[in-house]
Amino acid sequence: MTGMSAVDPFTLPELAGRAVGGAVVSANDEFFAAKENLILPGPARLREEFGHRGKEYDGWETRRRREPGSDSAIVRLGMPGVVAGVVIDTAHFLGNFPPSASVEGASVEGYPAAAELAGADWFPLLPESPLAGGTANAFPVAPAPRVTHVRLTIHPDGGVARLRVHGTVVPDPRPLDAGPFDLAALENGGVVTGVSNAFYGTPYQLLGRGEARSMGEGWETARRRDDGNDRVDVALACEGRVTLAELDTSYFLGNAPGAAALTGTTADGGTVELLPRTPLQPDTRHRFVLPGDAAVTAVRLDVFPDGGMARLRLWGRPTDAGRAELYRRWQG
Numbered sequence: 001m002t003g004m005s006a007v008d009p010f011t012l013p014e015l016a017g018r019a020v021g022g023a024v025v026s027a028n029d030e031f032f033a034a035k036e037n038l039i040l041p042g043p044a045r046l047r048e049e050f051g052h053r054g055k056e057y058d059g060w061e062t063r064r065r066r067e068p069g070s071d072s073a074i075v076r077l078g079m080p081g082v083v084a085g086v087v088i089d090t091a092h093f094l095g096n097f098p099p100s101a102s103v104e105g106a107s108v109e110g111y112p113a114a115a116e117l118a119g120a121d122w123f124p125l126l127p128e129s130p131l132a133g134g135t136a137n138a139f140p141v142a143p144a145p146r147v148t149h150v151r152l153t154i155h156p157d158g159g160v161a162r163l164r165v166h167g168t169v170v171p172d173p174r175p176l177d178a179g180p181f182d183l184a185a186l187e188n189g190g191v192v193t194g195v196s197n198a199f200y201g202t203p204y205q206l207l208g209r210g211e212a213r214s215m216g217e218g219w220e221t222a223r224r225r226d227d228g229n230d231r232v233d234v235a236l237a238c239e240g241r242v243t244l245a246e247l248d249t250s251y252f253l254g255n256a257p258g259a260a261a262l263t264g265t266t267a268d269g270g271t272v273e274l275l276p277r278t279p280l281q282p283d284t285r286h287r288f289v290l291p292g293d294a295a296v297t298a299v300r301l302d303v304f305p306d307g308g309m310a311r312l313r314l315w316g317r318p319t320d321a322g323r324a325e326l327y328r329r330w331q332g
Helices: 035-039 114-118 203-207 320-331
Strands: 023-027 071-089 100-106 123-130 136-140 147-155 162-169 191-195 230-248 259-265 271-279 285-289 296-304 311-318
Touching: 023 035, 023 114, 035 071, 035 162, 071 100, 071 123, 123 136, 123 147, 147 162, 191 203, 203 230, 203 311, 230 259, 230 271, 230 320, 271 285, 271 296, 311 320
Parallel strands: none
Antiparallel strands: 023 071, 071 136, 071 147, 071 162, 100 123, 100 147, 191 230, 230 285, 230 296, 230 311, 259 271, 259 296
């Protein structure tokens, strides 16, 4: 089985992307290209057209400075957490990329306005570092406190195509106490810890926000030519009791698994059957009510023999120990 450990910070979930609810809340300048482009999904496109203000770019671009200073943009993370790496991608910016950039973080609960964020307690995540043009400049980040917002500063000006912020999700646990929640969701702190095969699509997408809009937004394996089966291992947001499982094969028509099973892992390392091997249908959101009598910290999804799945949802409630762990991580 291929491991999904956090040795490489850039294999961790992307915390700032628009697809997970991120937003660029402010920028001091966006004369040539809009700040919102920074967190769009997918790589930046090469654009050939010109507008009234010059060549169009799929990124954020400021005007040329004629006075000392720097430009900055503030991004609200879609999934607050601990940052482990940032990618400052200058794709297609060749004669107009910033020579250097820095990134700061802040933790501000609630829904602060842009003006409030200007006075937040910002701390460094990435010191001012040199950039190359037309390059996905990747920087590991030393361990730091949980953040809800990041501020990208470019020195002195120029264009950045995409900003990617990778790390470990640490949600605010208070809304999760209001009722059952998806213990596997990325935004709640679930994480993929292992996968047998991810040839066509990353297993992290299984735990993503909202519904998949195409087959490309799920997890899909290569075709097996042996007698085995494929699997994904998920560490839950915290110890909990799973009472409803959703196995969604939407958009997978000729390549859905024939069946699936769910196995839980308990805090002491034991295993418990949550869902026995059960037939699945193509292009269907399957919902299975589970007994919920066993507290588990992780769940293994087995698909038989291979194929693709759009989403995996594991609804339930935390145990007392799980709830305490959520609050411990949140409070740092």
